[in-house]
Ligand SMILES: Nc1nc2c(ncn2[C@@H]2O[C@H](COP(=O)(O)OP(=O)(O)OP(=O)(O)O)[C@@H](O)[C@H]2O)c(=O)[nH]1
């Protein structure tokens with residue numbers, strides 16, 4: 657008797673992610689996928705980064721949340737295209753899937769964009785399991801979450817290229833060991849590029865904007 661073997665259910669997500677990557681390559685649009693626990697400061701960062709980059713680059717945002725359009729509402733002041741995905745409408749998933757990203761991209765005029773920012777659903781586990789076709793996967797970790805997160809949630813860190821360590825303005829109030837964080841990161845993903853920022857105070861935002869600008873420019877000239 658032949659035993660049915662369960663197939664990798666993520667394969668269609670992966671295939672669509674590959675299609676998205678091809679489409680973005682053809683259109684020379686850079687896309688980042690921001691992932692983190694709830695409340696680490698993703699929307700605050702996106703707001704600040706758009707403020708720094710919007711005079712030079714044409715930007716669109718895809719916001720992912722289980723419910724509400726609150727994050728998208730915080731960004732409309734920039735006058736850029738913003739689409740909110742409420743996953744509750746698709747079963748309440750704690751992550752974004754590539755088919756939804758494709759639908760959003762189809763609503764944007766990709767010819768007139770340089771950068772798409774995806775803010776994934778606040779969750780340090782599920783989003784990292786789903787490829788979305790982004791050029792860069794970015795983990796946002798706030799200092800109040802502790803130094804042990806790379807060790808406890810390795811997938812998010814070892815499938816991402818960049819770490820944004822946020823809320824550094826709170827360090828004086830915490831017993832935080834930067835050495836311990838760095839040791840954990842080194843063990844999980846030694847190649848990860850790390851930026852220390854305070855999204856609210858603005859520290860480190862300029863450097864982060866320069867990091868993105870270099871990558872957007874590189875994609876334009878590929
Ligand atoms: N002290 C401090 N607070 C911050 C900083 N960045 C964000 N916050 C605060 O953290 C809270 C959550 O910020 P959000 O930007 O909404 O976080 P988020 O990751 O988008 O949250 P979800 O989308 O719900 O996952 C807000 O009260 C922000 O003002 C920072 O650099 N320092």
Ligand SMILES: [Mg+2]
Nearest residue numbers: 698699727775
């Ligand atoms: Mg948010």
